[in-house]
Amino acid sequence: MSNQTFKSVKIAAVIAATFIGYTTTALAVDEHNVVSGYTAVGAPLGLHGVDPVAFIDIGNRIDGSAAHAIEHDGVAYYFSSEENKKDFVKNPEKYVPENGGFCTYGTSVGKKFDGNPKYAEVVDGKLYVFLSEDIFKAYQKDRSGTISKAEKQWKKIEHKAASSL
Numbered sequence: 001m002s003n004q005t006f007k008s009v010k011i012a013a014v015i016a017a018t019f020i021g022y023t024t025t026a027l028a029v030d031e032h033n034v035v036s037g038y039t040a041v042g043a044p045l046g047l048h049g050v051d052p053v054a055f056i057d058i059g060n061r062i063d064g065s066a067a068h069a070i071e072h073d074g075v076a077y078y079f080s081s082e083e084n085k086k087d088f089v090k091n092p093e094k095y096v097p098e099n100g101g102f103c104t105y106g107t108s109v110g111k112k113f114d115g116n117p118k119y120a121e122v123v124d125g126k127l128y129v130f131l132s133e134d135i136f137k138a139y140q141k142d143r144s145g146t147i148s149k150a151e152k153q154w155k156k157i158e159h160k161a162a163s164s165l
Helices: 003-021 052-058 082-090 104-108 133-140 143-157
Strands: 065-072 075-079 116-123 126-130
Touching: 052 075, 052 082, 052 116, 052 126, 065 082, 075 082, 104 126, 104 133, 104 143, 116 133, 116 143, 126 133, 133 143
Parallel strands: none
Antiparallel strands: 065 075, 116 126
């Protein structure tokens, strides 16, 4: 087995082991990673309730509030202020997480794993989230390659249920 193949197998094993440990992970059946259940705005919560505007515009991971919630494309997003909510409404595509909010590394290998904003990075104004610290570290070894692969894979898996991948 080549060194590169061994590294790929090792990374896949880390992904699988991490995924198995997340028994309450919410996997959307379609395009968005959301928690189960519905919010007051009538849609499941995306981005674990973190304010995407604060994350992208100021680089700060701030929890949003149901008092400043909206629904966009079937997903509820929480914001830390009415101003951030208004900014999102003006340009939602700037703020929604890439790959439907699923783990970017998982997406790069054709899977839909939970994207945890605790492990995230904004690259060129786009928000990428990851399953765990180990997966985030694997991504950091080849940021542009992982993002490129994820973009290609997302086109193939976007409309597929996570359980079918």
